[in-house]
Amino acid sequence: MLDGIAIVNPGDIEKRSFEMITEILGEKKFPPFHENIIKRVIHATADFEFAESMKISETAVAKAFEAIKSGCNIVTDTKMASVGINRKSIARFGGQIVCYMDDEAVALEAKQRNVTRASVCMEKAAKDENNKIFALGNAPTALIRLVELIKEGAVAPALVIGVPVGFVNVVESKELLKTAGVPYILSEGRKGGSNIAAAIVNAILQMIEDPR
Amino acid sequence: MLDGIAIVNPGDIEKRSFEMITEILGEKKFPPFHENIIKRVIHATADFEFAESMKISETAVAKAFEAIKSGCNIVTDTKMASVGINRKSIARFGGQIVCYMDDEAVALEAKQRNVTRASVCMEKAAKDENNKIFALGNAPTALIRLVELIKEGAVAPALVIGVPVGFVNVVESKELLKTAGVPYILSEGRKGGSNIAAAIVNAILQMIEDPR
Numbered sequence: 001m002l003d004g005i006a007i008v009n010p011g012d013i014e015k016r017s018f019e020m021i022t023e024i025l026g027e028k029k030f031p032p033f034h035e036n037i038i039k040r041v042i043h044a045t046a047d048f049e050f051a052e053s054m055k056i057s058e059t060a061v062a063k064a065f066e067a068i069k070s071g072c073n074i075v076t077d078t079k080m081a082s083v084g085i086n087r088k089s090i091a092r093f094g095g096q097i098v099c100y101m102d103d104e105a106v107a108l109e110a111k112q113r114n115v116t117r118a119s120v121c122m123e124k125a126a127k128d129e130n131n132k133i134f135a136l137g138n139a140p141t142a143l144i145r146l147v148e149l150i151k152e153g154a155v156a157p158a159l160v161i162g163v164p165v166g167f168v169n170v171v172e173s174k175e176l177l178k179t180a181g182v183p184y185i186l187s188e189g190r191k192g193g194s195n196i197a198a199a200i201v202n203a204i205l206q207m208i209e210d211p212r
Numbered sequence: 213m214l215d216g217i218a219i220v221n222p223g224d225i226e227k228r229s230f231e232m233i234t235e236i237l238g239e240k241k242f243p244p245f246h247e248n249i250i251k252r253v254i255h256a257t258a259d260f261e262f263a264e265s266m267k268i269s270e271t272a273v274a275k276a277f278e279a280i281k282s283g284c285n286i287v288t289d290t291k292m293a294s295v296g297i298n299r300k301s302i303a304r305f306g307g308q309i310v311c312y313m314d315d316e317a318v319a320l321e322a323k324q325r326n327v328t329r330a331s332v333c334m335e336k337a338a339k340d341e342n343n344k345i346f347a348l349g350n351a352p353t354a355l356i357r358l359v360e361l362i363k364e365g366a367v368a369p370a371l372v373i374g375v376p377v378g379f380v381n382v383v384e385s386k387e388l389l390k391t392a393g394v395p396y397i398l399s400e401g402r403k404g405g406s407n408i409a410a411a412i413v414n415a416i417l418q419m420i421e422d423p424r
Contacts (some may be wrong), residue, residue, distance in 0.1 A: 004384045005356055010328045011355075017379040043224040046377050046402035047259065080407065116222045144217055165258050169308045172216045177412050187262075189259035195292065 017043055025051060033061040033207060037185065040203035051189045054177040060159055064204050065135060067158035072132035074099045074201055075125045076194070077118050077142040077164075081135055084198025089205040095188050097130060098123050118142035126155035135161040137197025140173035147173075147180045159183045161200050163192035230318060233274055233367045245273040245419060249397065252415035256407050265400045272371055272395040276292050276345060277372035284344035285310045286413055287337045288406070289354040289376075293347055301417040305411050310343060310374025312336050330354035338367035346374040349409025359385075359392045373412050375404035404421035 008016055014020045021042050029037055034056050074108050076082040082099040090097055100106050100121040110117040118139030125131045126149045134157050136143045143162050147153045157163030162177040162184055174186045185200055220228055221385040228315040233251050238261070242250055246268050253262045277322050283306030288294040294311040302309055312318050322329040328415055330351030332338045337343045348355050348368050361367045376382050386398045397412055 004387065005381050006384075008380050010322070010326065010353070013380050014327070020379040041218075043378065045405065046382070079295045080292050083295050084406075098332070110222070114222060116225070141222070166255065167232040167258065168220050168225050169217050170258070175216065193257065193407050194296075194407070195405050198292070208260065 009013055014043075016152040024048065031044075035202055038201040040086075040199045040206075041187075041196050045193075046102075047191070049145045049189075049191065050187060050196075053191065055178075055184075055186050055188060059077045059206065060185050061207075063183045064159040067132040068093050068095065068204065068208060070132075071095045071130070072158065073128065073130050075099070075121075075131045075134045076197065077101065077121060078138045078194045078197075080194035081137045081197040084195060085135070085201045088206050089209060090203075093208075095130070098125065105185055112161040116141040117144075122146045122149060131155075133161070133201070134159070135197040135201050137161075137163045137192055137194040138165065140164040140166065140169040143173040143177060144169065147176050150180045150182055157182050159185065159198055162186040163196045163200070165192035165196075166190060179190035214219040216322045222261070226255075228235050237262060237329065238241045248419055249273075249412055249415040250319060252411045252418075253399075253408050256411040257405075259403070261401075261403065262399060262408075267390075267396070267398050267404065269396045272397050273416065273419075275395045276371040279344040280305050280307065280420060281418065282344075283307050283342070284370065285340065285342050286345045286347055287311070287333075287343045288409065289313065289348045290350045290409075291332060292406035293349050296407060297347070298417050301421060305420075307342070310337065313414075314413045327357075328353040331336070331357035332363060336360045342368075344370040347409040347411070347413050349373075349375045349404055349406040351380040352376040352378065355389060356381065357383040359388050362392045362394055365384075370397045371397065373409055375399045375412070377404035377408075378402060389391075390412055 006036045021039050031064055038054050040186045071097045075100045085097050087097055093124055106117055110120045119141045122142050122145040134146055142165055162174050164173055170190050177184050177186055229309055245412050250266050279282045291311055294309045297309050305391045313369050318332045319328055322332045331353045334354050334357040343371050346358055355376055372394055376385055382402050389398055
């Protein structure tokens with residue numbers, strides 16, 4: 001082994017990582033269940049700003065548990081998020097991970113209407129009633145269109161994970177989500193990402209599969 | 213359209229994002245080529261810390277251009293990174309994106325030897341001479357094993373992108389990469405991620421495909 005590298009058993013790496021996160025968070029306290037979600041986001045990013053910026057609405061975790069246990073699908077706005085989610089765990093409950101970003105009909109329609117593919121994906125996703133959880137880690141245009149659809153009564157998600165990243169309408173899209181009247185988990189500000197969307201879903205799945 | 217949301221043409225969102233990044237970076241200057249890589253990492257994360265923490269060795273970009281143009285493969289340590297990379301662009305040059313993390317033989321061998329799957333993946337990747345670029349955004353154990361293999365003379369990458377994220381041996385693995393004697397692009401500190409590994413490869417591909 002090389003100099004300066006600690007020897008850690010492969011099976012203990014994740015446990016040790018979470019111990020380090022807990023040590024660094026120090027006195028900071030979160031509601032039950034919220035803590036697991038926030039720590040998993042920090043584990044995925046090594047960015048402790050999320051301890052402040054993550055906002056989880058009161059019924060979000062309970063509604064997500066209920067929806068997943070009833071076999072709902074998870075909709076993502078990127079393939080990266082969809083491959084990052086624990087697919088086997090979702091399948092055990094009877095659900096699927098759904099992403100329409102590579103759908104050629106979606107791409108064509110977006111071009112014709114001069115809107116983003118991500119927003120057309122949300123319209124498509126809204127048509128399947130089993131699409132109950134939306135995990136959006138990339139496109140603010142997806143989140144904005146989803147909130148519009150919610151306000152029009154076209155879709156009623158059990159949970160919207162709103163963690164798009166970037167600069168154009170990103171901050172605004174997350175503020176908008178707070179007004180949608182549905183359970184949400186979001187990161188205030190510009191930060192977010194597909195890895196974070198996946199980490200949040202995985203934290204929820206882990207709490208259902210391994211309740212402590 | 214909803215209150216507070218700026219109307220931006222879908223085709224202009226990325227351009228406007230990069231203008232905002234440039235504005236926020238202000239007077240900060242980077243070497244040619246390095247700037248595109250660092251801005252794309254900031255675009256993927258909205259995290260300006262990367263303007264300081266990204267370290268790019270002198271020949272890294274030139275060696276990457278050469279290797280990609282000659283049709284080399286890109287090795288990743290996660291499926292998330294592999295789906296985040298512009299696969300069509302790599303294919304145009306004759307290369308592939310390679311990830312062995314879902315390989316059952318790799319999983320079995322890792323278990324038997326009590327090492328991580330990621331490190332066994334690097335051993336497997338080292339056996340194919342066309343695997344010239346390694347883009348590691350997750351597992352420090354992959355990066356550590358890769359540096360060992362380089363030092364043993366078992367593999368000679370044209371470029372190692374070392375951006376694992378997290379807590380156990382992450383900082384150390386990137387410091388180790390600096391000593392490997394190969395061209396590198398890395399993020400000092402704990403931050404990194406599969407999204408960042410993909411963003412760096414995509415920045416390089418874009419500079420080759422669309423030289424300005």
